[in-house]
Amino acid sequence: MTASELEYATPDTQRTPVVKLYLGIGLLVFAGLMLVGALMRAAQGATTISIGPEVFYQLMTLHGAGMVGTAGLAALAVNWYFLSKYVRLNQKIFLGTLVLSLVAVVMIVGSILIGKFAAGWTFLYPLPATSLGLWSKGAALTFVGGLLLLGVAFLLVYLDMGIAIVRRYGSIARALGLPMLFGREPIDPTHPPAVVASAMVLIVNVAGIAAGAIVLIMTILHLIYPPLAPDALLMKNLIYFFGHVFINATIYSAVIAVYEILPLYARRPWTVSRPFLAAWLAVTLMVLAVYPHHLLMDFAMPSWMAIMGQILSYTSGIPVLVVTAFSGLMLVYRSGIRWDAASSLLVLSLFGWAVGIVPAVIDGMINVNLVMHNTLWVPGHFHFYLLLGLLPMVLGFASYLSANGQQGRTGRVGAMVYAVGATLLCLSFLVSGALSVPRRFAVHEESWQWLGDVGALSGGIVLVGTLMIAVPILLKLPRARLASISESG
Numbered sequence: 001m002t003a004s005e006l007e008y009a010t011p012d013t014q015r016t017p018v019v020k021l022y023l024g025i026g027l028l029v030f031a032g033l034m035l036v037g038a039l040m041r042a043a044q045g046a047t048t049i050s051i052g053p054e055v056f057y058q059l060m061t062l063h064g065a066g067m068v069g070t071a072g073l074a075a076l077a078v079n080w081y082f083l084s085k086y087v088r089l090n091q092k093i094f095l096g097t098l099v100l101s102l103v104a105v106v107m108i109v110g111s112i113l114i115g116k117f118a119a120g121w122t123f124l125y126p127l128p129a130t131s132l133g134l135w136s137k138g139a140a141l142t143f144v145g146g147l148l149l150l151g152v153a154f155l156l157v158y159l160d161m162g163i164a165i166v167r168r169y170g171s172i173a174r175a176l177g178l179p180m181l182f183g184r185e186p187i188d189p190t191h192p193p194a195v196v197a198s199a200m201v202l203i204v205n206v207a208g209i210a211a212g213a214i215v216l217i218m219t220i221l222h223l224i225y226p227p228l229a230p231d232a233l234l235m236k237n238l239i240y241f242f243g244h245v246f247i248n249a250t251i252y253s254a255v256i257a258v259y260e261i262l263p264l265y266a267r268r269p270w271t272v273s274r275p276f277l278a279a280w281l282a283v284t285l286m287v288l289a290v291y292p293h294h295l296l297m298d299f300a301m302p303s304w305m306a307i308m309g310q311i312l313s314y315t316s317g318i319p320v321l322v323v324t325a326f327s328g329l330m331l332v333y334r335s336g337i338r339w340d341a342a343s344s345l346l347v348l349s350l351f352g353w354a355v356g357i358v359p360a361v362i363d364g365m366i367n368v369n370l371v372m373h374n375t376l377w378v379p380g381h382f383h384f385y386l387l388l389g390l391l392p393m394v395l396g397f398a399s400y401l402s403a404n405g406q407q408g409r410t411g412r413v414g415a416m417v418y419a420v421g422a423t424l425l426c427l428s429f430l431v432s433g434a435l436s437v438p439r440r441f442a443v444h445e446e447s448w449q450w451l452g453d454v455g456a457l458s459g460g461i462v463l464v465g466t467l468m469i470a471v472p473i474l475l476k477l478p479r480a481r482l483a484s485i486s487e488s489g
């Protein structure tokens, strides 16, 4: 038995191989879908690239569903890898989730590229059933069925993670640190932040995916038997509850990479404290209650829900972000940290997450939403915290894991190229939004088109940066000694 096998709850031979698969596939898909994104932005520009509205909406559906799903799986890999340090997880189940997800991907991609399904990744009811002849009922069923299968795949691994956490910590509440927070147990500085975050993700994402499964099944029933028409507002609530929670859970999973890897670079521990635990409890509750900020323009919604959505939008993202960004900066400050691809990307992720929340909060105000709703302001803010927050967490994790502590220059330069491109791309969306350019339009007015061209060019820069980071990782990943995480630094 090696030293690391003693240290980890799940033996190394079982911790690493499937994580490599998740990351390898994830990086390739991210790059491919970025190309699709750049193509869409070019189609909105003045350039000669013209793909036609039908293909545009197919690509938009592919890009949206693909990016959200891949982000979810990559963030799951971060979460699983670090949680398995502390609790004993089942590698076969983790692999099973990947296999089921890949089947789901085949269904989703097939429904779009062969079946021409183009109702957007949000499959807003009753659009999947009202294609005006553009796609068949079978295509809609395959897409919706693919999403459902993806949800089942997540629930499967979450079940294993939940059982393992309860075995080790007694309950999910205890893993979240509630007895420490409320003074019933002394603060245990060795309680891992990764376990706190995992507990939060399990609570919110099981609820989110359950809501998603319900609305997907209702959509399937409606497709098979149209007279069975559920309430449209209920469907919209369920869809946005699911979508909001799922994409937020990706960030709260991936941030574990910051908690686990930055301390190794700074050679200082990241310990839990009462403010840290309070922030994670607060965000657990708020992430679930804030989703009505997606329905601010639905006048049929009860006004108390809109008001709750607005108020919680101010506060929802803040607590964990503040404790994480503040502790992260304190950790790094004067630590003599080595700036390589992994550490640069992880610090970049804190910046991107923080800055990305600002336009999101602005849009969460009812009066602003009256103007900004369904403009490119919205893709502006979510691309910000996904491209500059979430992806750098995943890419930073992958660089660290693949490098055995020895990273080349390409990745670090790539991180800079990536940051510049992603900032420009988000600005191209935000400026468009501020000029009231609508989102989800295949063709743009002439006066808006230069912003599409800027976006397409920036998307190309992001892709170059991503490849500079990802290619060295992909080359080293198969032979990487992932156990080196505790040894190098």
Ligand code: HEM
Pocket (backbone or CB within 6 Å): 033, 034, 035, 036, 037, 038, 039, 040, 041, 060, 061, 063, 064, 065, 067, 068, 071, 120, 121, 122, 379, 383, 386, 387, 391, 425, 438, 439, 440, 441, 455, 458, 459, 460, 462, 463
């Ligand atoms: C090079 C990088 C990227 C480019 C150029 C890009 C470009 C685009 C464009 C042009 C749209 C359509 C905007 C509209 O007119 O409404 C879009 C939508 C979207 N993108 Fe990206 N994107 C990139 C990266 C990402 C990443 C990393 C994610 C998530 C992890 C993501 C998630 C989404 C989602 C969820 C939508 C919404 C689709 C919908 O409205 O149904 N994108 N992107």
Ligand SMILES: [Cu+2]
Pocket (backbone or CB within 6 Å): 244, 290, 291, 293, 294
């Ligand atoms: Cu939201």
